[in-house]
Amino acid sequence: MKRRTFLTASAATAASAALPPIVLAQGTNPVTAPWTGPFGGVPAFDKVKTADFKPGIEAAMDELRREIRAMTVVRSAPTFENTLVPLENSGRTLDRATTIYGTVSGTLSTPEFREVEKDLDPKLTALSDEITQNAALFSRIETVYNNRDAVGLNAEQKRLAWQHWNRFVRAGAKLDNAKKTRVAEINKRLSSLFVVFNEHLLADEETHIALTEAELEGLPAPIRAAAAEAARERKLTAPGAIVNTRSSVDPFLAYATNRTAREKVWRAFVNRGDNGDKNDNNGAIKEILKLRAERAKLLGYPTHAHWRVENSMAKTPENAMRLMEAVWPAAVQRVREEVADMQKIADAERAGITIEPWDYRFYAEKVRAQKYDLDMNEVKPYMQLEKLREAMFWASGQLYGLEYSLTSGVPVLHPDVRVYEVKKAGAHVGLWYFDPFARAGKRSGAWMSAYRTQEKFNRPIATIVSNNCNFVKGAPGEPVLISWDDAVTLFHEFGHAIHGLLSNVNYPTLSGTNVARDYVEFPSQLNEHWLSTPEVLNRFALHYQTGAPIPRALVDKIEKAGTFNQGFETVEYLASALVDMKLHLAGDADIDVDKFEREELARLGMPREIVMRHRTPQFGHLFSSDGYSAGYYSYLWADTLTADAAEAFEEARGKYYDPAIAKKLHDEIMSRGNTVDPADQYRAFRGRDPDTAALMRKRGFA
Ligand SMILES: [Zn+2]
Known part of the structure; x- marks a missing residue:
C-alpha cells in the first residue's frame, strides 16, 4: 500500500x-x-x-x-x-x-x-x-x-x-492471465509517460522571460526585487526576469502596467508544454488517455473516470459532474459581473481596450481598490512568512494543543529546509519539515508529503510530514513577504500536515492523509479559515518594518472583500475540473488534446476572458501520475464539506476557537485517518450530512 x-x-x-x-x-x-x-x-x-x-x-x-x-x-x-x-x-x-x-x-x-x-x-x-497480481x-x-x-x-x-x-x-x-499481463504493460508504459510529462513541464518552468525597465513598470518593490534577483541568478543583462512559474507570473500579471509585457508573460505561462517543441506534452497526453481508457475496460469499468471515482466520496463521475454543473452557471454569471466592473474602469481610464485574459488580474486589483477600497499591496507588508508560520503554530496550539520547536542537526536536502519537533502535552507527536522557497529542480506549486506515517500496531511510530512551497526569496536579510493568497496556501498545506500529525490509528495503510481524494482536501481547506480570524491577524499580521499589527479597518476590508473575484477563481478551477472529467469519460477515442480542450470549453460557455487554471498540456495533477486524474473535482467536493464545517464554527459561541467543536473535529476527523468511512466521519462531526447550500454561501453565489 x-x-x-x-x-x-x-x-x-x-x-x-x-x-x-x-x-x-x-x-x-x-x-x-x-x-x-x-x-x-x-x-x-x-x-x-x-x-x-x-x-x-x-x-x-x-x-x-x-x-x-x-x-x-x-x-x-x-x-x-x-x-x-x-x-x-x-x-x-x-x-x-x-x-x-x-x-x-x-x-x-x-x-x-x-x-x-x-x-x-x-x-x-x-x-x-x-x-x-x-x-x-x-x-x-x-x-x-x-x-x-x-x-x-x-x-x-x-x-x-x-x-x-x-x-x-x-x-x-x-483478471485472467492475459488481461493481467496487458494491465501490467499499460501501467509500465504509463509510468514512463508520466516521467516524460514531468520532465517537459519542469523544463518549461525553468525558462524565463527577460524584461526591460519599461516592461517592469508598476511592480511593487518586493516583486520588482525578486525579478531583479531572478535576472542576476541567471546572469542576464536585462534588469529583470520573470520565471515561468505561477508564483512569479501571477504577481506580475496583477501589477505590471505594460500591457504588451503582460501579454508576453501570460502567453509563455499558459503555453507551457504546448509549444510544438521538444517539451511539448500533447503526444504524451494522448497516449496516456488512450492507455487509461483501455485499462479501465480491462478492469471492467466503462471509463477511467468510473474506475477512479468509485472509491471516493462522490462514488460516480455523474455525482461529481452534478455538483460541478450546479455551481458553474452562478460562477459564469459572476464572471460577467466582474468583467463589466473591470471594463468600466478601463473605459473610465480611456484605456481603449477590451478586457483580455492578460488583463484580468491587473484590472481585478483595480476593482478591488475601487469597490472595497482594498489594495493588496497595503496588506502584503503585514504578511511576513515567518510570522505566518508562527501563526499556524499558534492556531493549531489553540485548537489541538500542539507545540513546536526548531530542531538542529536533523539532515536536510537543502539549507533552506528547517525541521520542527511537534509535541502535545510534552509528548513527541512528530516532525514537520518546512521547505518554503522556489529553486531550480523543485516542482512548482505547494504540497504536503508524509515521509513516515503514524502507526502503533507493533509499537508507536511517530509521523514525519513536510510542507513544500515555492515562495520567492527576497533580498538577503530582508523578511520574506508573501501575498494574501500565498498565506492562504500556506495554511492549506499546513492543514494537511496537521491531518498527518494528529493521526491516531493502528495500521499505516489507514493512517493520516491516506484517505479518499475528495475527502483529503477537507481538513486542509478548513485550516485556511484560521488565517483570517482576528485572533491570528492581530497577533501575527505585523508590519515588517514597524511591527504594528494590521489595522482593524484593513481587516474589515479584507473580510468585506471575502467573496471578491470568486467568479474568476471558481471558473478557472471548474473549467479545469470539468475538462479533466470529460477527458477521462471520453473512452478510448483518439483525442487531439488542444482541439478537445477548445471544444469542451466552447460547449461549457467558458468566458473568453479566462483560461483554465491548468491547461491540459501542463496539468500535472492529471498527467504526472494517476494521482488526481478524474479527481480534480475533489477540491470542490471537499469544499462543500469545508463550507458546511466552517459554519459549525461560526455558529459556535467561541467561533473558530470553540473548544468543544475543535475537540469534535479532532476526535471524529483529524485523528481518524481512514479507519472510518469519510461520510461517517463527517456525520459524527456535524450530526448530519453536509449542506451544499453552505458552499454557495461561502463563494457568494447564494
Ligand atoms: Zn491540498
Whole structure:
C-alpha cells in the first residue's frame, strides 16, 4: 500500500507496503539504510547521492519480493495475523527508499536524477503489479476479507481487510492471465509517460522571460526585487526576469502596467508544454488517455473516470459532474459581473481596450481598490512568512494543543529546509519539515508529503510530514513577504500536515492523509479559515518594518472583500475540473488534446476572458501520475464539506476557537485517518450530512 502522499501534487509512485527494520546487505547505502538519529530515526538526506538510488531501490524491491514470498508459502489457513499483519510490515525498506527518492524528485531534481527516474519508475510500477497480481497472495487476502465477520475482527481491522482486498481487486487481481499481463504493460508504459510529462513541464518552468525597465513598470518593490534577483541568478543583462512559474507570473500579471509585457508573460505561462517543441506534452497526453481508457475496460469499468471515482466520496463521475454543473452557471454569471466592473474602469481610464485574459488580474486589483477600497499591496507588508508560520503554530496550539520547536542537526536536502519537533502535552507527536522557497529542480506549486506515517500496531511510530512551497526569496536579510493568497496556501498545506500529525490509528495503510481524494482536501481547506480570524491577524499580521499589527479597518476590508473575484477563481478551477472529467469519460477515442480542450470549453460557455487554471498540456495533477486524474473535482467536493464545517464554527459561541467543536473535529476527523468511512466521519462531526447550500454561501453565489 502506498503510504507516501503528495497532496496537491504527485511524484514517482511506489506501490509496495509497510516498513520493517530489516538491514540489507548494502546497509551502508543511505537510500536503504535504517533511519538513525533522533526522533526514532530521520532520513539521511545529507548523505544521499544520485548514484545510490538505482542499487538501493532495486535491493529494496528484492527485499519486498522476498517478504511477499514468505507470506505466500505459509501452510496454515490465512488469518489476519499471518496475512495482513505481515503485509502491513512489508516493504519498509522500500518505503524509506522511495521517500528519499520522491523528495529528491520533487524538490531537488537534476537531469542526472531524471535519467534514474526513467529507469526506476517503470520498475517500481511493475513491482506493484507483480504484487497485486500475485494469485497466492490475493487468495489469502480474500479469505481473510471473506471471514472478517466470522472471526470477530474489530472495526479498524475489518476496514484494513477491505482496503487491501479492494486495492487488489481494483488493480486486476481477479483478471485472467492475459488481461493481467496487458494491465501490467499499460501501467509500465504509463509510468514512463508520466516521467516524460514531468520532465517537459519542469523544463518549461525553468525558462524565463527577460524584461526591460519599461516592461517592469508598476511592480511593487518586493516583486520588482525578486525579478531583479531572478535576472542576476541567471546572469542576464536585462534588469529583470520573470520565471515561468505561477508564483512569479501571477504577481506580475496583477501589477505590471505594460500591457504588451503582460501579454508576453501570460502567453509563455499558459503555453507551457504546448509549444510544438521538444517539451511539448500533447503526444504524451494522448497516449496516456488512450492507455487509461483501455485499462479501465480491462478492469471492467466503462471509463477511467468510473474506475477512479468509485472509491471516493462522490462514488460516480455523474455525482461529481452534478455538483460541478450546479455551481458553474452562478460562477459564469459572476464572471460577467466582474468583467463589466473591470471594463468600466478601463473605459473610465480611456484605456481603449477590451478586457483580455492578460488583463484580468491587473484590472481585478483595480476593482478591488475601487469597490472595497482594498489594495493588496497595503496588506502584503503585514504578511511576513515567518510570522505566518508562527501563526499556524499558534492556531493549531489553540485548537489541538500542539507545540513546536526548531530542531538542529536533523539532515536536510537543502539549507533552506528547517525541521520542527511537534509535541502535545510534552509528548513527541512528530516532525514537520518546512521547505518554503522556489529553486531550480523543485516542482512548482505547494504540497504536503508524509515521509513516515503514524502507526502503533507493533509499537508507536511517530509521523514525519513536510510542507513544500515555492515562495520567492527576497533580498538577503530582508523578511520574506508573501501575498494574501500565498498565506492562504500556506495554511492549506499546513492543514494537511496537521491531518498527518494528529493521526491516531493502528495500521499505516489507514493512517493520516491516506484517505479518499475528495475527502483529503477537507481538513486542509478548513485550516485556511484560521488565517483570517482576528485572533491570528492581530497577533501575527505585523508590519515588517514597524511591527504594528494590521489595522482593524484593513481587516474589515479584507473580510468585506471575502467573496471578491470568486467568479474568476471558481471558473478557472471548474473549467479545469470539468475538462479533466470529460477527458477521462471520453473512452478510448483518439483525442487531439488542444482541439478537445477548445471544444469542451466552447460547449461549457467558458468566458473568453479566462483560461483554465491548468491547461491540459501542463496539468500535472492529471498527467504526472494517476494521482488526481478524474479527481480534480475533489477540491470542490471537499469544499462543500469545508463550507458546511466552517459554519459549525461560526455558529459556535467561541467561533473558530470553540473548544468543544475543535475537540469534535479532532476526535471524529483529524485523528481518524481512514479507519472510518469519510461520510461517517463527517456525520459524527456535524450530526448530519453536509449542506451544499453552505458552499454557495461561502463563494457568494447564494
Ligand atoms: Zn491540498
